[in-house]
Amino acid sequence: MKKLVFVGAGSMAEAMISGIGASGLLPGEQMWVTNRQDTDRLKTLKQKYGIKATYDCGMLFKDADAVVLAMKPKDAAGAIEEIKPYLSEGMLVISVLAGVSIEAIERAAEKSLAVVRAMPNTSAAIGKSATALAVNSHVREAQKMLVQELFNTVGLTTIVEECQLDAVTGLSGSGPAYIYYLVEAMEKSAAEIGLEKQTAKQLIIQTLLGAAEMLTQSDKEPAQLRLEVTSPGGTTEAGITILEQHGVQSAFVSCIKEATAQSKRLGHLLGDQLAAANRPL
Template identity: 60%
Template sequence: MKKIAIVGAGSMAEAFISGILENKLIDRQHIWVTNHGNRERLALLEERYGISSTYELSTLFKGADIVMLAMKPKDADTAINHIHEFLTDDMLIVSVLAGVSINTIETLTRKPLSIARSMPNTSAAVGKSATAIAVNERVTTEQLKTIKILFETVGLAKFVEEEQLDAVTGLSGSGPAYIYYLIEAMENSADEIGLDKQIAQELIVQTLIGAAEMVKNSSKSPEQLRREVTSPGGTTEAGIRVLEEYGVQQAFISCIKAASAQSKLMGKSLSSELNVSKHL
């Protein structure tokens, strides 16, 4: 990676800037960013990370081998139309635009380019994203390596087929919110059984971290691990019995299916709007 030009300066763009620098992927002078017109935001990123920003597109894209599309998905048409003449066939286009298909990006850029479409989640802000990535046929073996290294600066990175990205969105893209929802419930229960809120939160967070590490590092399945701590007639069994009575596991399955279906619906709608807008 020689230079990365980031179009969009929101939280996801910042997560990558931070991750790239923390992992020493490239020097800060080779990270450039722009946005639609929020100069204060660009100034903040410059001050915080020592990177460069500009509204001069020839400067932004000069020497860039990676271009990250990180604007709001609804602004993709306008933004790509603004920059498309500066995109060259030796550049790798990396998209973090939720719901915007590779085909739509190809249509908007109006030229054959190497494109990687990703679905990170908000945990990228702390370097713990679970990201799935799909690529088009123009992406080279060397570019695949670069993509993986880039996304590993903000967490776990896995390649999938593009049609699987809606499922990924429902599972890990929206996943942090499901965990926050669970934490909310555990905090509320702690209050009802008389635990101090701060102590309860620390215990809950550490419990989740510990359980996740057990699943990550153990050869046993989550079901096996659960059964090992569920003694007959014990406290855990009493709690699990209530979860089963309320159908909590099935509720989570239905939740993820609904989110995946909504992702597919929103993606089709957004891609249709962007393509229609492009040809008006």
């Protein structure tokens, strides 16, 4: 790849630029970025990562191999309308727009395109994203491998069917927020049982890291690992009993199902908005 273009300069674009540059996959001068109007943001990214930035679409897309759609989903219709004259059928389009289908992107661009939809999460900022990728029939095997390489620079990637991306959004896309919510509860409880805030934070973080590493290294199911910590009549059993009484596990299941359903609803809404923006007057 000789040139990678980012349309949108938010946190996800920066995470990818940082990861790709740090990995050596592409040097900064081969990455270009634009946004709607925040020139200060573009200047910051240029200085920090040595990339190039412009509002001249002709210059931006000249000889580009791939473009990453990284604007806010609500801005997708206007952005695609502006750049569609520069999207060629040989160009790879990578979308990180939550809820925007491949079909909607092709329809808005008014041409057949090689499109990869990616669902990373905010942990991409530290190189620990769980990213799911879905591709359409125009994506060549070499292009699919390239996109995997790009997202491997910010974490773990897996290929799924596009119909599964709403579930991925509900599970791992929103997943970091569920963990932070749990940590909030643990911090509140720590304060109430008399632990100093910084001490509690360190203990909570190490506990999460240790549990994650156990899940990574062990071939045992999570339920088995939990049972091995839960001695009859012990402290863990007492705590788990309270969680079960409050239906915490069921609440988490409902949480992820509702987030998945909301992803589907937003997808339909965004698809309708793209279609309306592209409809002749």
